[in-house]
Amino acid sequence: MRISETPARDSRNTVAAGAQGTLSGPASRKLPVPPRERRPALAAVAVLLILGGALATTLLVMRSGDRVSAIRISQQVGAGQAIPISAMEEVQIANTGIGYVAWVHRQQVTKTFAKVTLLPGTLLTEQMVVTASQELGPGKARVGLSLKAGQLPSGVKAGDRVQIIHVPGRAGDAEPEVLAQSALVDSVGAAGRSGSSGQVTVIVNSELSPTVAGYATIGEIAIAELPGAH
Incomplete structure (x- = not known):
């Protein structure tokens, strides 16, 4: 009769190993992970903002190279006073789209009056002049x-x-x-x-x-x- 040389397994070790490999109760339950929400609308808005900012920057850079002749006030003109040609000087400025009065209209400006006090260095706009003066009117x-x-x-x-x-x-x-x-x-x-x-x-x-x-x-x-x- 042959006697098997295979050692008998210790039942206590087997039970302990099974206990370590298997968890039961609340610890064995994993919390559910919510799926990530995709927001394509927000992503599209972000892309549009980036493109809009880049376009605006490009336009400013392109326009900064365009120069126009404008009128700059060289001496103070009080509100209600006529604007003499001696109070104007030509200046080259960037074409930013603001409605500055062009230098070619300086003769027409001499027929107008300052709506507000114009200080030296002011770039003249149409909103700063009027065609009639209350200071030099009747009375x-x-x-x-x-x-x-x-x-x-x-x-x-x-x-x-x-x-x-x-x-x-x-x-x-x-x-x-x-x-x-x-x-x-x-x-x-x-x-x-x-x-x-x-x-x-x-x-x-x-x-x-x-x-x-x-x-x-x-x-x-x-x-x-x-x-x-x-």
Whole structure:
């Protein structure tokens, strides 16, 4: 009789191995993984935005090479004042699509008036000018003043707003009186030969012009600048 040399398997090891390889209960249950949602609409929008940005950049680069002649203001022009040719200069700018007034229209611009105060360096647009001025319309008058030192602040220029003040010349007279609260300086000339500090033309209401002119002839007019009042 042959005796088998195959060792007998330990039943305890077999049971332990089976216990390790097999899990039961909640631990053996895997959580379900939700399927990924595909959003083709969002992807399409993202692609369109990228293409739109690239197209806009390309157009700006292409247009930056196109130059046009425009009008740039070289000296201050007050609101309501006519725009003289001396206050304009030609400048080459990129054609960005903004409606700047072309240099070829400079003669037509001289027949218009500033709608707002135009400062040096301003690129002129059609919205900045009007064909009629409220400052030089009916009921207004231009009055010339020959002022001495102390009656005219330094640096006053056309387009500024000033107060016109009556300053009594004799001691004991009435206190200084403001005749015009915000008059527009129309022009400023050089100092006169009679020792005056400067020739200034202002625009006032027509009913006030005789009073201003009368006091000016006897040297009892002074003006005060109103910074920032345009």
